[in-house]
Amino acid sequence: MLSCPxxxxxxxxxxxxxxxTDIRSPDYVRCGLPATNCxxxxxxxRGMLELLQIAVDRKxxxxxxxxxxxxxNRHIGLNIEWWINAVGARSGxxxxxxxxxxxxxGRFKYWHVSGRFISASPALVTGSQALLLSSATALKVLKExxxxxxxxxxxxxxxxxxxREVIYHSPSLVQHAEEPSTWSGPCHRANDFNPTWRAPGExx
Numbered sequence: 001m002l003s004c005p006x007x008x009x010x011x012x013x014x015x016x017x018x019x020x021t022d023i024r025s026p027d028y029v030r031c032g033l034p035a036t037n038c039x040x041x042x043x044x045x046r047g048m049l050e051l052l053q054i055a056v057d058r059k060x061x062x063x064x065x066x067x068x069x070x071x072x073n074r075h076i077g078l079n080i081e082w083w084i085n086a087v088g089a090r091s092g093x094x095x096x097x098x099x100x101x102x103x104x105x106g107r108f109k110y111w112h113v114s115g116r117f118i119s120a121s122p123a124l125v126t127g128s129q130a131l132l133l134s135s136a137t138a139l140k141v142l143k144e145x146x147x148x149x150x151x152x153x154x155x156x157x158x159x160x161x162x163x164r165e166v167i168y169h170s171p172s173l174v175q176h177a178e179e180p181s182t183w184s185g186p187c188h189r190a191n192d193f194n195p196t197w198r199a200p201g202e203x204x
Contacts, residue, residue, distance in 0.1 A: 001026040002047045002128075003068035011068040013177065018070075023077035026066065027058070048128075048152035049145065052138045061091035063138050065131045066174075070100075073173040075198045080132065082199035083169055087117065091135045096160040099130035099173040102188040119165040127188075128153040130174040133160070171197050 003011045011029070018025060048065075055063040062084065073079060076099070089095040101118065133141075133156075141159050148155040157166060172190035 001029045001066045001068055002044065002051060003029055004047075007068050010177065014066075014068050014070050017072055021072045021074050021076050023072075023080075026064075027054075029068075044152045045155070048156070049142070052133075052142050055133075055138050056135065056142060059135070060138075061135055062089075062095075063133045063135070065128060065133065067129050069177040070129060071175040071177055071193075071195070073193075073195050073197060075196070076173050079169070079173055079197070079199050083132075086199075087167065089134060093134055094137050094140060094160060095132075095134040095167075096137050096156065097132045097167040097169065098125075098127075099132065099169050100127065100176065100190050101168045101170070101172050101192060102127050102129070102176070103191045118168040118170050120168065125157055125166050128156065129176060131156065173197070 001011070001014070015025060015029075051065060052063070062080075064080070080099075083089075083097070087095075087097070089097070137160050141156055144159045145155060148158040150158075160166075171192040171194040173193075174190070175193040175195075176189050
């Protein structure tokens, strides 16, 4: 989970909501330290690199990157496991998926892969509310970080998207909480968030 000290209250609410789901609390919460002349974009980039490095060092098969202002589907852990199997994702393959589809990108073209998956060109998407990465993609992003530009979410999409499109889970499994943006960005929500949706045929 990417956060910062001044967002303690938002982070606490997000962690409390996550505790009501079937998923464990994040292994690591990266809280950026205040720095002189450091912009939110710069701190986000540093924080993202740190989280990815920790995941690679721990040899995680998949990494769930979260922002600190979210509300969660109650079966998110089970649904993620089902999704990984359903799309045939493997830790050694390049895979980047999002559990959140913001309403502000609704004007772009999306291509339905199936009833539960939506794919889009990485050039058309933004945001890092809840991203699922394979270990191979985490390592790829770390190695090629300086070959891309812009904020951390755009770099993630640009580097991983050189080989494939970004895949969204449908419905969204997280919702953007109504918290002030750290960088004064536009407010957005997921129109298809479902707090109780459960993968077909799965039991808790």
